[in-house]
Amino acid sequence: MGGEGAVGARAVTISGATTAPVGALIVIPGLTDGPESLAYGASEGSALSRACEERRWALVRFELSSSYDRYGTCTLDDDARDIDAVIAHVMSTRPSAREIALLGHSTGCQSICHFIARGYETSKAVKRVVLQAGVSDRDWYEKDAGREAMAQAIERAEAMAPDELMPKETPGTYGVATTARRFLSLAKPGGDDDWFSLDLFDGTREDASKIPRLTGCAHVDVRLVVSTLDEYVPYDASTVLAHAERVRTSFERVSKSARAHFIAANHDLSDMREEDVPGFVEFVFT
Incomplete structure:
Protein backbone atom coordinates (compact mmCIF):
# COMPACT_ATOMS: atom_id res chain seq x y z
CA MET A 1 0.00 0.00 0.00
CA ASP A 137 29.08 16.47 -15.11
CA ARG A 138 32.26 18.43 -15.78
CA ASP A 139 34.16 15.41 -17.09
CA TRP A 140 31.22 14.43 -19.29
CA TYR A 141 30.77 17.94 -20.71
CA GLU A 142 34.44 18.12 -21.67
CA LYS A 143 34.18 14.75 -23.41
CA ASP A 144 30.90 15.58 -25.15
CA ALA A 145 31.57 19.18 -26.20
CA GLY A 146 35.34 19.48 -25.97
CA ARG A 147 37.51 21.15 -23.36
CA GLU A 148 38.06 24.33 -25.37
CA ALA A 149 34.34 24.85 -26.03
CA MET A 150 33.56 24.36 -22.36
CA ALA A 151 36.32 26.75 -21.29
CA GLN A 152 34.86 29.43 -23.56
CA ALA A 153 31.36 28.84 -22.18
CA ILE A 154 32.66 29.06 -18.60
CA GLU A 155 34.41 32.34 -19.38
CA ARG A 156 31.18 33.72 -20.81
CA ALA A 157 29.16 32.60 -17.78
CA GLU A 158 31.63 34.25 -15.41
CA ALA A 159 30.98 37.58 -17.14
CA MET A 160 27.20 37.26 -16.72
CA ALA A 161 24.88 38.05 -13.82
CA PRO A 162 24.29 34.89 -11.72
CA ASP A 163 20.58 34.60 -12.59
CA GLU A 164 21.01 35.51 -16.27
CA LEU A 165 20.17 32.65 -18.63
CA MET A 166 22.92 31.15 -20.73
CA PRO A 167 22.43 31.30 -24.52
CA LYS A 168 20.45 28.33 -25.77
CA GLU A 169 23.38 27.08 -27.86
CA THR A 170 25.69 26.83 -24.84
CA PRO A 171 27.31 23.38 -24.71
CA GLY A 172 26.23 21.38 -21.69
CA THR A 173 22.81 23.00 -21.37
CA TYR A 174 21.15 20.77 -23.98
CA GLY A 175 18.40 23.30 -24.57
CA VAL A 176 17.42 23.57 -20.89
CA ALA A 177 17.02 27.10 -19.53
CA THR A 178 20.11 27.38 -17.35
CA THR A 179 21.34 30.29 -15.28
CA ALA A 180 24.97 31.30 -15.32
CA ARG A 181 25.14 30.30 -11.64
CA ARG A 182 23.97 26.72 -12.24
CA PHE A 183 26.06 26.37 -15.39
CA LEU A 184 29.22 27.30 -13.47
CA SER A 185 28.18 24.99 -10.65
CA LEU A 186 28.00 22.07 -13.08
CA ALA A 187 30.77 22.90 -15.54
CA LYS A 188 33.49 24.83 -13.69
CA PRO A 189 36.23 23.11 -11.70
CA GLY A 190 35.36 23.54 -8.03
CA GLY A 191 31.69 24.36 -8.72
CA ASP A 192 29.06 23.33 -6.18
CA ASP A 193 28.18 20.29 -8.31
CA ASP A 194 31.82 19.27 -8.75
CA TRP A 195 32.08 16.38 -6.27
Whole structure:
Protein backbone atom coordinates (compact mmCIF):
# COMPACT_ATOMS: atom_id res chain seq x y z
CA MET A 1 0.00 0.00 0.00
CA GLY A 2 1.19 3.50 -0.72
CA GLY A 3 0.63 6.75 1.06
CA GLU A 4 1.06 10.38 0.16
CA GLY A 5 1.76 13.59 1.96
CA ALA A 6 2.65 17.14 1.06
CA VAL A 7 5.87 18.92 1.91
CA GLY A 8 5.57 22.52 0.76
CA ALA A 9 4.58 22.36 -2.89
CA ARG A 10 6.08 18.88 -3.35
CA ALA A 11 4.18 15.59 -3.16
CA VAL A 12 5.77 12.77 -1.19
CA THR A 13 4.90 9.16 -2.04
CA ILE A 14 5.54 6.45 0.53
CA SER A 15 5.39 2.77 -0.39
CA GLY A 16 6.97 -0.37 1.04
CA ALA A 17 6.02 -0.65 4.72
CA THR A 18 3.71 2.31 5.25
CA THR A 19 2.50 1.35 8.74
CA ALA A 20 4.98 1.64 11.63
CA PRO A 21 8.12 1.12 9.51
CA VAL A 22 11.41 0.53 11.33
CA GLY A 23 13.35 2.50 8.72
CA ALA A 24 12.89 4.79 5.74
CA LEU A 25 14.78 4.82 2.45
CA ILE A 26 14.48 8.24 0.78
CA VAL A 27 15.31 8.38 -2.94
CA ILE A 28 16.92 11.56 -4.33
CA PRO A 29 16.62 11.78 -8.15
CA GLY A 30 19.22 13.20 -10.51
CA LEU A 31 19.18 15.90 -13.19
CA THR A 32 16.07 15.76 -15.44
CA ASP A 33 14.66 12.96 -13.26
CA GLY A 34 11.72 12.71 -10.89
CA PRO A 35 10.18 10.21 -8.46
CA GLU A 36 9.06 7.87 -11.26
CA SER A 37 12.35 7.80 -13.17
CA LEU A 38 14.26 4.89 -11.65
CA ALA A 39 13.04 1.43 -12.60
CA TYR A 40 14.58 -0.18 -9.51
CA GLY A 41 12.73 2.13 -7.13
CA ALA A 42 9.92 3.90 -8.95
CA SER A 43 6.90 1.72 -8.29
CA GLU A 44 5.38 -0.38 -5.55
CA GLY A 45 6.45 -3.51 -7.42
CA SER A 46 10.06 -2.42 -7.88
CA ALA A 47 13.03 -4.25 -6.41
CA LEU A 48 13.56 -1.67 -3.67
CA SER A 49 9.88 -1.45 -2.79
CA ARG A 50 9.67 -5.23 -2.36
CA ALA A 51 12.83 -5.19 -0.27
CA CYS A 52 11.43 -2.41 1.90
CA GLU A 53 8.23 -4.36 2.49
CA GLU A 54 10.23 -7.41 3.55
CA ARG A 55 12.37 -5.37 5.94
CA ARG A 56 9.50 -3.18 7.23
CA TRP A 57 11.03 -0.07 5.73
CA ALA A 58 9.21 2.79 4.04
CA LEU A 59 10.33 3.70 0.52
CA VAL A 60 10.01 7.45 0.12
CA ARG A 61 10.00 9.18 -3.27
CA PHE A 62 9.45 12.85 -3.96
CA GLU A 63 9.90 15.57 -6.55
CA LEU A 64 12.74 18.01 -6.00
CA SER A 65 12.26 21.69 -6.75
CA SER A 66 14.93 21.05 -9.40
CA SER A 67 13.34 17.95 -10.93
CA TYR A 68 12.94 17.58 -14.67
CA ASP A 69 13.97 20.69 -16.66
CA ARG A 70 13.79 22.96 -13.60
CA TYR A 71 17.32 22.09 -12.57
CA GLY A 72 18.78 24.83 -14.75
CA THR A 73 17.30 27.58 -12.61
CA CYS A 74 17.79 25.82 -9.25
CA THR A 75 20.82 25.06 -7.09
CA LEU A 76 22.09 22.35 -4.77
CA ASP A 77 21.00 24.61 -1.92
CA ASP A 78 17.42 24.16 -3.17
CA ASP A 79 17.92 20.38 -3.20
CA ALA A 80 19.37 20.44 0.32
CA ARG A 81 16.37 22.36 1.64
CA ASP A 82 14.01 19.87 -0.02
CA ILE A 83 15.88 16.91 1.49
CA ASP A 84 15.77 18.54 4.91
CA ALA A 85 12.00 19.10 4.60
CA VAL A 86 11.31 15.53 3.48
CA ILE A 87 13.38 13.99 6.27
CA ALA A 88 11.53 16.15 8.78
CA HIS A 89 8.22 15.06 7.23
CA VAL A 90 9.16 11.38 7.47
CA MET A 91 10.37 11.75 11.05
CA SER A 92 7.13 13.43 12.11
CA THR A 93 4.73 11.12 10.24
CA ARG A 94 6.67 7.85 10.67
CA PRO A 95 8.24 8.17 14.15
CA SER A 96 8.85 4.41 14.29
CA ALA A 97 11.40 4.73 11.46
CA ARG A 98 14.51 4.82 13.63
CA GLU A 99 16.93 4.51 10.71
CA ILE A 100 16.91 7.02 7.84
CA ALA A 101 18.81 6.19 4.66
CA LEU A 102 19.29 8.40 1.61
CA LEU A 103 19.74 6.91 -1.84
CA GLY A 104 20.93 9.33 -4.50
CA HIS A 105 21.00 8.71 -8.21
CA SER A 106 23.47 10.70 -10.36
CA THR A 107 23.27 14.38 -9.33
CA GLY A 108 21.15 13.19 -6.42
CA CYS A 109 24.49 12.05 -4.98
CA GLN A 110 25.83 15.60 -5.11
CA SER A 111 22.57 16.81 -3.58
CA ILE A 112 23.04 14.46 -0.64
CA CYS A 113 26.66 15.45 -0.11
CA HIS A 114 25.72 19.13 -0.28
CA PHE A 115 22.93 18.55 2.24
CA ILE A 116 25.31 16.89 4.70
CA ALA A 117 27.96 19.56 4.17
CA ARG A 118 25.40 22.27 4.99
CA GLY A 119 24.97 20.79 8.47
CA TYR A 120 21.17 20.52 8.63
CA GLU A 121 19.93 19.22 11.98
CA THR A 122 18.00 16.45 10.20
CA SER A 123 21.27 15.05 8.81
CA LYS A 124 21.95 13.67 12.29
CA ALA A 125 19.11 11.19 11.73
CA VAL A 126 20.70 9.81 8.54
CA LYS A 127 22.47 6.52 9.25
CA ARG A 128 23.21 5.37 5.69
CA VAL A 129 23.94 7.06 2.40
CA VAL A 130 23.84 5.15 -0.90
CA LEU A 131 25.37 6.98 -3.85
CA GLN A 132 24.36 5.34 -7.13
CA ALA A 133 26.18 6.69 -10.21
CA GLY A 134 27.75 9.70 -8.56
CA VAL A 135 29.57 10.95 -11.65
CA SER A 136 31.15 14.14 -12.93
CA ASP A 137 29.08 16.47 -15.11
CA ARG A 138 32.26 18.43 -15.78
CA ASP A 139 34.16 15.41 -17.09
CA TRP A 140 31.22 14.43 -19.29
CA TYR A 141 30.77 17.94 -20.71
CA GLU A 142 34.44 18.12 -21.67
CA LYS A 143 34.18 14.75 -23.41
CA ASP A 144 30.90 15.58 -25.15
CA ALA A 145 31.57 19.18 -26.20
CA GLY A 146 35.34 19.48 -25.97
CA ARG A 147 37.51 21.15 -23.36
CA GLU A 148 38.06 24.33 -25.37
CA ALA A 149 34.34 24.85 -26.03
CA MET A 150 33.56 24.36 -22.36
CA ALA A 151 36.32 26.75 -21.29
CA GLN A 152 34.86 29.43 -23.56
CA ALA A 153 31.36 28.84 -22.18
CA ILE A 154 32.66 29.06 -18.60
CA GLU A 155 34.41 32.34 -19.38
CA ARG A 156 31.18 33.72 -20.81
CA ALA A 157 29.16 32.60 -17.78
CA GLU A 158 31.63 34.25 -15.41
CA ALA A 159 30.98 37.58 -17.14
CA MET A 160 27.20 37.26 -16.72
CA ALA A 161 24.88 38.05 -13.82
CA PRO A 162 24.29 34.89 -11.72
CA ASP A 163 20.58 34.60 -12.59
CA GLU A 164 21.01 35.51 -16.27
CA LEU A 165 20.17 32.65 -18.63
CA MET A 166 22.92 31.15 -20.73
CA PRO A 167 22.43 31.30 -24.52
CA LYS A 168 20.45 28.33 -25.77
CA GLU A 169 23.38 27.08 -27.86
CA THR A 170 25.69 26.83 -24.84
CA PRO A 171 27.31 23.38 -24.71
CA GLY A 172 26.23 21.38 -21.69
CA THR A 173 22.81 23.00 -21.37
CA TYR A 174 21.15 20.77 -23.98
CA GLY A 175 18.40 23.30 -24.57
CA VAL A 176 17.42 23.57 -20.89
CA ALA A 177 17.02 27.10 -19.53
CA THR A 178 20.11 27.38 -17.35
CA THR A 179 21.34 30.29 -15.28
CA ALA A 180 24.97 31.30 -15.32
CA ARG A 181 25.14 30.30 -11.64
CA ARG A 182 23.97 26.72 -12.24
CA PHE A 183 26.06 26.37 -15.39
CA LEU A 184 29.22 27.30 -13.47
CA SER A 185 28.18 24.99 -10.65
CA LEU A 186 28.00 22.07 -13.08
CA ALA A 187 30.77 22.90 -15.54
CA LYS A 188 33.49 24.83 -13.69
CA PRO A 189 36.23 23.11 -11.70
CA GLY A 190 35.36 23.54 -8.03
CA GLY A 191 31.69 24.36 -8.72
CA ASP A 192 29.06 23.33 -6.18
CA ASP A 193 28.18 20.29 -8.31
CA ASP A 194 31.82 19.27 -8.75
CA TRP A 195 32.08 16.38 -6.27
CA PHE A 196 33.27 13.36 -8.26
CA SER A 197 35.51 14.58 -11.11
CA LEU A 198 38.53 12.46 -11.92
CA ASP A 199 41.12 15.15 -11.20
CA LEU A 200 39.77 15.73 -7.70
CA PHE A 201 41.18 12.36 -6.63
CA ASP A 202 44.12 11.53 -8.91
CA GLY A 203 46.60 13.94 -7.37
CA THR A 204 46.62 16.45 -10.22
CA ARG A 205 44.64 18.95 -8.13
CA GLU A 206 45.98 18.59 -4.62
CA ASP A 207 43.41 18.76 -1.81
CA ALA A 208 40.65 19.55 -4.33
CA SER A 209 38.12 16.98 -3.08
CA LYS A 210 35.19 18.29 -1.08
CA ILE A 211 34.71 15.02 0.79
CA PRO A 212 36.96 15.98 3.75
CA ARG A 213 34.42 18.72 4.50
CA LEU A 214 31.76 16.12 5.32
CA THR A 215 32.43 16.21 9.03
CA GLY A 216 28.80 15.28 9.66
CA CYS A 217 29.40 11.82 8.16
CA ALA A 218 31.13 10.28 11.18
CA HIS A 219 27.98 8.32 12.11
CA VAL A 220 27.05 7.42 8.51
CA ASP A 221 27.65 4.23 6.51
CA VAL A 222 28.46 5.26 2.92
CA ARG A 223 27.74 2.89 0.06
CA LEU A 224 28.92 3.59 -3.49
CA VAL A 225 27.12 1.81 -6.34
CA VAL A 226 29.30 2.05 -9.44
CA SER A 227 27.98 1.33 -12.93
CA THR A 228 30.91 -0.06 -14.90
CA LEU A 229 29.09 0.54 -18.22
CA ASP A 230 27.92 4.07 -17.37
CA GLU A 231 27.38 5.98 -20.61
CA TYR A 232 28.12 9.28 -18.88
CA VAL A 233 31.56 8.26 -17.62
CA PRO A 234 34.26 9.02 -20.21
CA TYR A 235 36.92 6.74 -18.68
CA ASP A 236 38.13 3.26 -19.52
CA ALA A 237 37.27 0.33 -17.26
CA SER A 238 40.52 0.34 -15.30
CA THR A 239 40.21 4.08 -14.63
CA VAL A 240 36.63 3.62 -13.41
CA LEU A 241 37.77 1.01 -10.89
CA ALA A 242 40.74 3.03 -9.68
CA HIS A 243 38.71 6.23 -9.42
CA ALA A 244 35.93 4.50 -7.49
CA GLU A 245 38.46 3.15 -5.00
CA ARG A 246 39.95 6.61 -4.45
CA VAL A 247 36.48 8.05 -3.88
CA ARG A 248 35.64 5.22 -1.49
CA THR A 249 38.88 5.78 0.43
CA SER A 250 38.07 9.49 0.74
CA PHE A 251 34.65 8.70 2.20
CA GLU A 252 36.16 6.09 4.52
CA ARG A 253 38.25 8.80 6.17
CA VAL A 254 35.21 10.84 7.21
CA SER A 255 32.44 8.25 7.66
CA LYS A 256 31.62 5.30 9.89
CA SER A 257 32.26 2.95 6.96
CA ALA A 258 32.54 3.10 3.18
CA ARG A 259 32.10 0.29 0.68
CA ALA A 260 31.74 0.05 -3.08
CA HIS A 261 29.64 -2.30 -5.21
CA PHE A 262 30.19 -2.66 -8.96
CA ILE A 263 27.45 -3.53 -11.45
CA ALA A 264 27.91 -4.09 -15.20
CA ALA A 265 25.03 -1.78 -16.12
CA ASN A 266 24.25 1.68 -17.46
CA HIS A 267 23.88 4.98 -15.62
CA ASP A 268 20.42 4.40 -14.12
CA LEU A 269 20.72 0.58 -13.88
CA SER A 270 17.77 0.21 -16.26
CA ASP A 271 19.63 -2.62 -18.03
CA MET A 272 20.80 -4.30 -14.82
CA ARG A 273 20.73 -8.06 -15.23
CA GLU A 274 18.13 -9.90 -13.19
CA GLU A 275 20.82 -11.93 -11.46
CA ASP A 276 22.49 -8.70 -10.25
CA VAL A 277 19.36 -7.31 -8.59
CA PRO A 278 19.55 -9.28 -5.30
CA GLY A 279 23.18 -8.25 -4.76
CA PHE A 280 22.36 -4.61 -5.42
CA VAL A 281 19.39 -4.63 -3.06
CA GLU A 282 21.33 -6.37 -0.31
CA PHE A 283 24.16 -3.84 -0.67
CA VAL A 284 21.73 -0.93 -0.23
CA PHE A 285 20.62 -2.26 3.17
CA THR A 286 23.85 -3.76 4.60
